[in-house]
Amino acid sequence: TVWDWEETLKISNSEVYYDIELAVRYDPEDSTKVVACGKHHLFFWDISSPTAEYNVGHFKDRALPEYVTCIGYNERNQLISADSSGYVHIWDNEGLVTESILKTHHSGYIITMVVLQDDVVITCGGEDRMLTVLRTSALVPTQTQTTISDKYGGVVAIAAVTDGFLGTSAEFDHLKVFVGTSENCILTGSI
Numbered sequence: 001t002v003w004d005w006e007e008t009l010k011i012s013n014s015e016v017y018y019d020i021e022l023a024v025r026y027d028p029e030d031s032t033k034v035v036a037c038g039k040h041h042l043f044f045w046d047i048s049s050p051t052a053e054y055n056v057g058h059f060k061d062r063a064l065p066e067y068v069t070c071i072g073y074n075e076r077n078q079l080i081s082a083d084s085s086g087y088v089h090i091w092d093n094e095g096l097v098t099e100s101i102l103k104t105h106h107s108g109y110i111i112t113m114v115v116l117q118d119d120v121v122i123t124c125g126g127e128d129r130m131l132t133v134l135r136t137s138a139l140v141p142t143q144t145q146t147t148i149s150d151k152y153g154g155v156v157a158i159a160a161v162t163d164g165f166l167g168t169s170a171e172f173d174h175l176k177v178f179v180g181t182s183e184n185c186i187l188t189g190s191i
Helices: 169-174
Strands: 002-004 009-012 021-027 030-038 041-046 053-056 068-073 079-083 087-092 097-103 110-115 120-125 130-135 140-147 155-161 176-181 186-190
Touching (some): 030 068, 068 110, 130 155
Antiparallel strands (some): 021 030, 030 041, 079 087, 120 130, 155 176, 176 186
């Protein structure tokens, strides 16, 4: 269900979907479009009418992941998703299909990611405690990575301070990140 919270009006809703939802994002260029992902799916929703409708995203040349775990948009409004097998998918929004796929160094789930400028993406794995920096435009699977100590637990959330970060590899040491962990720690530092 989508609400106009200021007017307390229901804008759009759908039939119940009974599988797990893990992330929802508005399309940055169109407030009538929403993307949702979770167990065995990525849906492109149109919420412009009272009855929300969706189209299924298709994983070209790849089996449907068990979980699509997180989503984000780059500067060109291109959708990027990550999955439970450690892959990052770059989407062709026009065709609702993946355009390219990157295998990361994560040994399992990508729990969270943050999309930065110049096609830089930081992915975080929960169990492997690894933060990996990718450049999706060049299809470079890993530019740099770091692993946090096991005493802090697994990574569950990440945020980046991007002031002054222009996306070049030389600036990764100056990119400040905040990492939330499964042991209720908040770590801060550079990649």
